[in-house]
Amino acid sequence: MEVIEFSDPEILAKLLERHIQSAHINFLFGSGASMPAIQLAGTVEREIDTLLARSDNDGANIKALEFIEELERQHAALSHAPLSTPVETTRNNYAGLLKSIDRILFERKNILLPRQANMFTTNYDEFFETAASSLPTLLLNDGFNRRVGSSEFEFEPELYFDRLYRSGTVYQHQSEVPTINLIKMHGSISWKRQTDRKVVFGTPETVPLTPIERLNANRVRQALSNRAVILPNMRKFESTLLDRVYFDLLRLYSNALEVENALLFVFGFSFADEHILDITKRGLRNPTAKIVIFAYSAGGSIDFEAKFSAHRNVLIIKPEVGSHLGFTELNSIFDLIGRNTETIYD
Structure with missing residues (x-):
C-alpha cells in the first residue's frame, strides 16, 4: 500500500x-460523491440499523422511505435548479x-483494450x-434494453458486455464507440419492480406520502415495495428479484477486478459495505x-490505510492537513489526464 498527498x-x-493507458478502467462511487446535494447514506444506514436493533421495523421503514423520497425530491429539482444551488453543483461535478x-x-488507440469504462x-x-x-x-449504458416497439425497458445486465462499433462508408474501417457502463449496485429511484418478475425503467416518484399516510405501516411498506431499490440497512433484500439482481451486479464488480490490468478508482465510498469490501479485497x-x-x-485516509494495509497494489491519495479532497480536486486530475491524452495521440 502506498499513500501520497494531494x-x-x-x-x-x-x-x-x-496506469490508465494500459488498463481496464473502473470507478466505484459512494454517497460522498453526491455531496453537497445528498445526505451521506452511511448516516441513514446507521440510523436504520439502530431502529432495527430495537425491533422497530416500522420506524426503520419510515426512515428508509424518507431517505428515498428526499432523493426523489432532489431529482425533481434538477430541471430548474439555479446555478448556485448544491443540486446544480453536484450535477456539474458529475x-x-x-x-x-x-x-x-x-x-484510446490500443485496440486490445475496450473503449469502455465501468461506473x-x-x-x-x-x-x-x-x-x-x-x-x-457521451454514450451511457445503464443496462436497460431500449428495444424498438417495446412499451417498457427491461433491465438486462448482460447488456454491459456489448460493445458498439461504427464503420466508414467507403473502406468499412471499424472503430469502437466510447461507452460508459453505469452499474447501480443498489438500484435506483428510476427502477420499478413488476411484482417479482422483472425490473423496468420508470419515472421517479414525485408525490411523497402525507404525514397521515406515514402513520399507516402497511402504506409505508407498500410505498417501499414499489421502488426497486436495495435499502440501506441490514435487511438488504426485500424480494427474490432484488436478491438476484444485487448478486448479478456484485458478480460484475468482482469480475471487473479479476481481468488483467484492472484499474479501480474509488471516490466518495467508505467501504462500510462489507460485501463490497470483501469482494474488493479478493480482487x-x-x-x-x-x-x-x-x-x-x-481521517478517512487513516481508515482506508487500516482496511488495506496488507495489500501492495493499493494507492491512497489523501488531502493536505486541514483540507479536503472533493469532486473539484478529482475533476482537476482527470481533466488534465484527458488533455494529456489528446496531446499524446495528436
Whole structure:
C-alpha cells in the first residue's frame, strides 16, 4: 500500500496516466460523491440499523422511505435548479468527470483494450444520468434494453458486455464507440419492480406520502415495495428479484477486478459495505490489479490505510492537513489526464 498527498494535480495526473493507458478502467462511487446535494447514506444506514436493533421495523421503514423520497425530491429539482444551488453543483461535478472519461476513451488507440469504462455506484440518485444527458457525444449504458416497439425497458445486465462499433462508408474501417457502463449496485429511484418478475425503467416518484399516510405501516411498506431499490440497512433484500439482481451486479464488480490490468478508482465510498469490501479485497489478489482511493479527509485516509494495509497494489491519495479532497480536486486530475491524452495521440 502506498499513500501520497494531494498537492499538485499535474503530478498526480502524470502518475495516474501511466496506469490508465494500459488498463481496464473502473470507478466505484459512494454517497460522498453526491455531496453537497445528498445526505451521506452511511448516516441513514446507521440510523436504520439502530431502529432495527430495537425491533422497530416500522420506524426503520419510515426512515428508509424518507431517505428515498428526499432523493426523489432532489431529482425533481434538477430541471430548474439555479446555478448556485448544491443540486446544480453536484450535477456539474458529475458532468465534468464524465466529459473527461469520455475524452480519455475516445483517444484510446490500443485496440486490445475496450473503449469502455465501468461506473459502479451504490447511489440511488440520478446525477449520473442527468449529467450524461447534457453531453451529446457521451454514450451511457445503464443496462436497460431500449428495444424498438417495446412499451417498457427491461433491465438486462448482460447488456454491459456489448460493445458498439461504427464503420466508414467507403473502406468499412471499424472503430469502437466510447461507452460508459453505469452499474447501480443498489438500484435506483428510476427502477420499478413488476411484482417479482422483472425490473423496468420508470419515472421517479414525485408525490411523497402525507404525514397521515406515514402513520399507516402497511402504506409505508407498500410505498417501499414499489421502488426497486436495495435499502440501506441490514435487511438488504426485500424480494427474490432484488436478491438476484444485487448478486448479478456484485458478480460484475468482482469480475471487473479479476481481468488483467484492472484499474479501480474509488471516490466518495467508505467501504462500510462489507460485501463490497470483501469482494474488493479478493480482487486485490489479482497481481495486475490496481486500486486508487481518493480520501476526502485525513481521517478517512487513516481508515482506508487500516482496511488495506496488507495489500501492495493499493494507492491512497489523501488531502493536505486541514483540507479536503472533493469532486473539484478529482475533476482537476482527470481533466488534465484527458488533455494529456489528446496531446499524446495528436
